[in-house]
Amino acid sequence: xxxxxxxxxxxxxxxxxxxxxxxxxxxNHEYQEGDTIILETEAGAHHxxxxxxxALGKSMVYTTGWVTYHVPFGEKKxxxxxKAFSGKKHLISxxxxxxxxxxxxxxxxxxxxxxxxxxxxxxxxxxxxETRDESVFIARNTIDGMTANGCHGEWPYGSxxxxxxxxxxxxxxxxxxxxxxxxxxxTRADFPHDSWWTSVKVTFSDGSxxxxxxxxxxxxxxxxxxxxxxxxxxxxxxxxxxxxxPFPALMQIEVYGFDETENEKM
Numbered sequence: 001x002x003x004x005x006x007x008x009x010x011x012x013x014x015x016x017x018x019x020x021x022x023x024x025x026x027x028n029h030e031y032q033e034g035d036t037i038i039l040e041t042e043a044g045a046h047h048x049x050x051x052x053x054x055a056l057g058k059s060m061v062y063t064t065g066w067v068t069y070h071v072p073f074g075e076k077k078x079x080x081x082x083k084a085f086s087g088k089k090h091l092i093s094x095x096x097x098x099x100x101x102x103x104x105x106x107x108x109x110x111x112x113x114x115x116x117x118x119x120x121x122x123x124x125x126x127x128x129x130e131t132r133d134e135s136v137f138i139a140r141n142t143i144d145g146m147t148a149n150g151c152h153g154e155w156p157y158g159s160x161x162x163x164x165x166x167x168x169x170x171x172x173x174x175x176x177x178x179x180x181x182x183x184x185x186x187t188r189a190d191f192p193h194d195s196w197w198t199s200v201k202v203t204f205s206d207g208s209x210x211x212x213x214x215x216x217x218x219x220x221x222x223x224x225x226x227x228x229x230x231x232x233x234x235x236x237x238x239x240x241x242x243x244x245x246p247f248p249a250l251m252q253i254e255v256y257g258f259d260e261t262e263n264e265k266m
Contacts (some may be wrong), residue, residue, distance in 0.1 A: 002042075003018050003041075004023050004094055006025065006029065006092070014027075014029055015029070021096045022093075025092040028240075031086070035071045036069060036070055039063065039069075040093055041063060047061070048061055049096075049169060050089070051094070053084045055085075055086075056112045062122040078155065079135040079155055080155055096212065105256065108180060110123075111144075114144070116135075119171060121194065123140055123143055125174070128158065128163050128170070131163055136161075137162075148251075149186050150189060150218065152194065157190075158251040163246050164240075167236075169231070172233050172235075174230070175231075177229055177260050179226060179228070180256065181242055183225075185200070186220055187252075188191055188248075189217065192243075193247060195248040199212060199214055202230055203234045204230045220254075229260050
């Protein structure tokens, strides 16, 4: 059994829908500040196709408890499409994933539903430094599926921005064990406003690490490696290019593999 709710700032339910394995809410409501979208599931962890707004689309997420999504307003909303969470008609949906979807080789990093705060919904991106704590520069932008990188700032150009801060780190937490063998990075390429990194170190939860040599590029930079069973990875030791710009930034990270635990069960 799964349940979707929309609640107001006082926790009062605006609308509720239930389903066995699939549920949707066709909502006629203009969001108010403080509104939340709540996904309730039975105890345990679940792979679920979740869509909190039809303008964002859906992602397969791994939930470890109930998920509370805070509808964004003001500055926190400008990293989303202007169509998202706007108007009076919204379509919210959730569906438990099929086993063949879970075990498929895919991008394990994408989550259009990720929030700045950890919310029992994985994958989840976080960082120790985010430029001015502005929504257009926070880590969650790197797993929203948006690879447009020719500019910076408001949607569709949200990125993880760090200026020239040292010791910057970004963590990608999968919430469970996965098997990965490929990383794809898109750096922001608003040249000459932007700089870029010449190398990045990736550390993995299994204790291993990998140095990635980067280029000045607007395209995807792909790195393959021997399959690793990991629960998280972290980008660190980011070496900025020797140029005048103080603004290197990461637009998107993709991590390809499959759910190692689920494959063992098959």
